[in-house]
Amino acid sequence: MMEYDLNRRDFVKMGAGMVSAIALSPSAVALMRPLESGEPLPVAVIGVGKQGRVILGELQKFPFVQIACVCDSNERRLKSAERRAKGTTGYSDYQELLDKEKGIKAVFLATPSHLHTEIAVAVMERGLHLYCEAPIATTIEDAKTIVLAAKNAKGLFHAGLQLRANPIYDLARSFVLSGAIQDVIALRAQYHHKSSGRVPAPDASQEREYNWSLYKESSIGLPGEVGIHSFDAINWFIRKRPLSVAGWGGIMLYDDGREIPDTVQCVLTYPDQVRLLFDATLANSFDGSYEQFTGTMGTVKMIGDLGWMFKEADAATQGWEVYAVRQHFHKEAGITLIANATKLAKQGKLKEGVGLEHPELYYGLQDFLAGIVESKTSTACPAMAALESTVIAIKTHEAVMSGKEIELRDEWFELG
Amino acid sequence: MDNHPPGLRLARYAMGTRFEAVLMGDDEVHLRAAGEAALDEIEFFDARLDLFKKDSFVCHLNRSAFDAPVRVDADFFDLLALCLRVSRASQGAFDITVGSLMECWGFHGGSLEEPRVEARARAMERVGFQQIELDEDARTIRFLKPGLRLDFGAVAKGFALDRAREILKDAGIRAALIHGGTSTIVAMGAPAGLPAWKIAIQDPEQDDAAIAYAELCDRTLSVSAPHGRSFRSQDRMWGHVMNTTEGGPAKEPLNLAAVVGTSAALADAWSTALVAAGAMQFDALMEAANKEMKPITALVGTTETEPVLSRLKGPEPELFIGPDGSSGTQES
Numbered sequence A: 001m002m003e004y005d006l007n008r009r010d011f012v013k014m015g016a017g018m019v020s021a022i023a024l025s026p027s028a029v030a031l032m033r034p035l036e037s038g039e040p041l042p043v044a045v046i047g048v049g050k051q052g053r054v055i056l057g058e059l060q061k062f063p064f065v066q067i068a069c070v071c072d073s074n075e076r077r078l079k080s081a082e083r084r085a086k087g088t089t090g091y092s093d094y095q096e097l098l099d100k101e102k103g104i105k106a107v108f109l110a111t112p113s114h115l116h117t118e119i120a121v122a123v124m125e126r127g128l129h130l131y132c133e134a135p136i137a138t139t140i141e142d143a144k145t146i147v148l149a150a151k152n153a154k155g156l157f158h159a160g161l162q163l164r165a166n167p168i169y170d171l172a173r174s175f176v177l178s179g180a181i182q183d184v185i186a187l188r189a190q191y192h193h194k195s196s197g198r199v200p201a202p203d204a205s206q207e208r209e210y211n212w213s214l215y216k217e218s219s220i221g222l223p224g225e226v227g228i229h230s231f232d233a234i235n236w237f238i239r240k241r242p243l244s245v246a247g248w249g250g251i252m253l254y255d256d257g258r259e260i261p262d263t264v265q266c267v268l269t270y271p272d273q274v275r276l277l278f279d280a281t282l283a284n285s286f287d288g289s290y291e292q293f294t295g296t297m298g299t300v301k302m303i304g305d306l307g308w309m310f311k312e313a314d315a316a317t318q319g320w321e322v323y324a325v326r327q328h329f330h331k332e333a334g335i336t337l338i339a340n341a342t343k344l345a346k347q348g349k350l351k352e353g354v355g356l357e358h359p360e361l362y363y364g365l366q367d368f369l370a371g372i373v374e375s376k377t378s379t380a381c382p383a384m385a386a387l388e389s390t391v392i393a394i395k396t397h398e399a400v401m402s403g404k405e406i407e408l409r410d411e412w413f414e415l416g
Numbered sequence B: 001m002d003n004h005p006p007g008l009r010l011a012r013y014a015m016g017t018r019f020e021a022v023l024m025g026d027d028e029v030h031l032r033a034a035g036e037a038a039l040d041e042i043e044f045f046d047a048r049l050d051l052f053k054k055d056s057f058v059c060h061l062n063r064s065a066f067d068a069p070v071r072v073d074a075d076f077f078d079l080l081a082l083c084l085r086v087s088r089a090s091q092g093a094f095d096i097t098v099g100s101l102m103e104c105w106g107f108h109g110g111s112l113e114e115p116r117v118e119a120r121a122r123a124m125e126r127v128g129f130q131q132i133e134l135d136e137d138a139r140t141i142r143f144l145k146p147g148l149r150l151d152f153g154a155v156a157k158g159f160a161l162d163r164a165r166e167i168l169k170d171a172g173i174r175a176a177l178i179h180g181g182t183s184t185i186v187a188m189g190a191p192a193g194l195p196a197w198k199i200a201i202q203d204p205e206q207d208d209a210a211i212a213y214a215e216l217c218d219r220t221l222s223v224s225a226p227h228g229r230s231f232r233s234q235d236r237m238w239g240h241v242m243n244t245t246e247g248g249p250a251k252e253p254l255n256l257a258a259v260v261g262t263s264a265a266l267a268d269a270w271s272t273a274l275v276a277a278g279a280m281q282f283d284a285l286m287e288a289a290n291k292e293m294k295p296i297t298a299l300v301g302t303t304e305t306e307p308v309l310s311r312l313k314g315p316e317p318e319l320f321i322g323p324d325g326s327s328g329t330q331e332s
Helices: A008-014 A016-022 A026-031 A050-059 A075-084 A094-100 A113-125 A140-152 A167-177 A204-210 A221-238 A319-323 A341-346 A360-373 A383-402 B028-049 B057-064 B074-089 B096-104 B117-125 B156-170 B264-277 B279-292
Strands: A041-046 A065-071 A089-091 A106-109 A129-132 A157-159 A184-192 A244-250 A263-269 A275-281 A289-295 A298-303 A306-311 A326-329 A332-336 B008-014 B017-023 B132-135 B140-143 B176-180 B184-188 B197-202 B210-216 B219-224 B230-233 B236-239 B257-261 B297-300
Touching (some): A041 A050, A041 A094, A050 A075, A050 A360, A075 A089, A089 A094, A094 A113, A106 A360, A157 A360, A221 A263, A221 A275, A221 A383, B017 B028, B074 B132, B156 B176, B184 B264, B197 B219, B264 B279
Parallel strands (some): A041 A065, A129 A157
Antiparallel strands (some): A289 A298, A306 A332, A326 A332, B008 B017
16 A cells, blocks of 8 residues: 655645655666667677576667677577577577677676686677676686686676666665664565476486586575675675675475575674575565665665665654655555655656666666766676675575585685 | 366466466476476566566557657567457457556556546547557567557467467477466367366356366467456446447457467457457458468357357367357357
8 A cells, every 4th residue: 555645736845955855866866867879789698598588688678789699508599589689690609709790899698607707708808898697606716717807808897786776776775874774783685486496408418507506516506596686785785795604405395306405594694793684495485585674763675676664663754754655564654765756756756756667687787888888987786796795695505505604704805 | 177187287476367387297397397487488478568567568668669669579579460460350359559448447457437538538549559560670669659558468368378388398398288367278288098178168147157168289268258357337337348449348248259279369369359349240350360360269158049159150169069068060
């Protein structure tokens, strides 16, 4: 149930000054503007499985982007992608693609994580801009190799930690940093999605290749594939990284020969006794996925394209809050976070601002493309952030598999 | 379905209903993986086609396609082309631009009541499949009028199920049944030991009775019945099946149209068109449907005095059986 309290008349009465408090983050507003370019941008997508397909779909929304070529070692996936992206050329070998396609300016890398390193380095050595899906690698050594190459690269590097480019997350972060919930004393995150995670392989001999996410040699488990996004967003919000990680896991439902747990619980310990409790399961969908920042004066809860702030009863009220859009959630009334609230409030359309116009991935892609088009030197999801979050994900998975708490050493996060 | 065949069963919520897959085979691990891939595909298209999800592709389309042509992928383009073909052949009885009418009459979350004349007139200005322009070379879609609101509700399930079937085929599945809310069904092969999947078609007038059965092997079935969603006003029922020329719910819709074919999207589109156009248009529409597209066979609802299977047309009438076991072979 939504209570919409702001209308145009009220806004005019109270004045723009108060409502501007709702939109503290100009960058969030910038992220909502459509990106344009006069010059066509030819690009390649390497790895056109599940994620690659989604990338292809969202890239279509940028009229100046031309999908010049696609690459996949699997013929069926390649044929599918060639059909989807009109006029594209398909390659089964990425080296051949890089050798022959001289006109491309950027590459989107969406192969399985454990296969990123060689391709990422080759792309960056060619001077091309690289969008690399997260986790960027499955070993610390590989992650450092990629990040070192990115540091020395001519082109931009952008990791697929797209919550950093999500306008609602950007806005929520500004609330947390401004002290709106005061001190963050605890953190929660979860990923609940009922699905075995197993992909049908055409025959038994290809099973391990297709189901890389289920085996120790190629997977960093749920912490690596889904936890990483929450860990990264949380670290970005509170500007700290954990000191140690611990975890437990089990195969609770899908006893089908896999080596990776389908259900995990993790504890990431930050400075000042702050802990993140993270749980993920493939055996249940209740309550989906979210991140939660528990503060002494309020709570911020993020669910993909929606964010709320719940104030404690003894928290001071800002003038603008009286007019904010509220939603009821588990018996609590939370203030809905709306990215371009000021502009919408002026038009009397605040309610329409709830949610995002595009899937999350779009904003990550837009940030990367904006970096290229506007000749920026960095993106919202830079290489060192990718290193940090990938290391944390790798070690959290290791903690789950070993049953031991692991102290995170500084040297793992340093390139030197 | 009036009995529970063996086989692995999986389910997922999508498109406002429950999708279910029943898969035949020995390797349960492989069946589960294949079934989930098929359901993932359905979820993928749900996200693309959901008019109530702000970040769906259809919302993006509705916001952008008047300002400039919008690029679409091959699947979406095929869907649009199919919808326009059925619109032309049915002379607008099926029309994806009904979104504005659905909204106007309260079927998109507003209050279900007769709209005022001005509201109806405004909605009518934003309707008409002729206002959609497809460019096959560029693979784009453009609106020739502002404010068009595409609503794929009548065909989304079938389209998603067709794609799901391809996933199952690719995974080597030969016998399976997948359906969305029991109203759109794709039958692959047949259950072990039987010649076909036997589907009961619910009598629209009586909850627990079957008006007929369809026996399906490598066929799709779509059943449309308008008073699934409807409201009463001025002594008549207003169902959710729109007639774009009338500017609102079809005045004399058929109470049932069950269409069998090889494409679930086509079956969905035609079952809607037949219901919207009404009894008088049945023969003409069936002729148009079977002219230039993949053939369909349709059974539609009859009056109390007519025999149940008497309004049955198309190349495969034998696929329909009456509740008493009588064959669907046409009498006329």
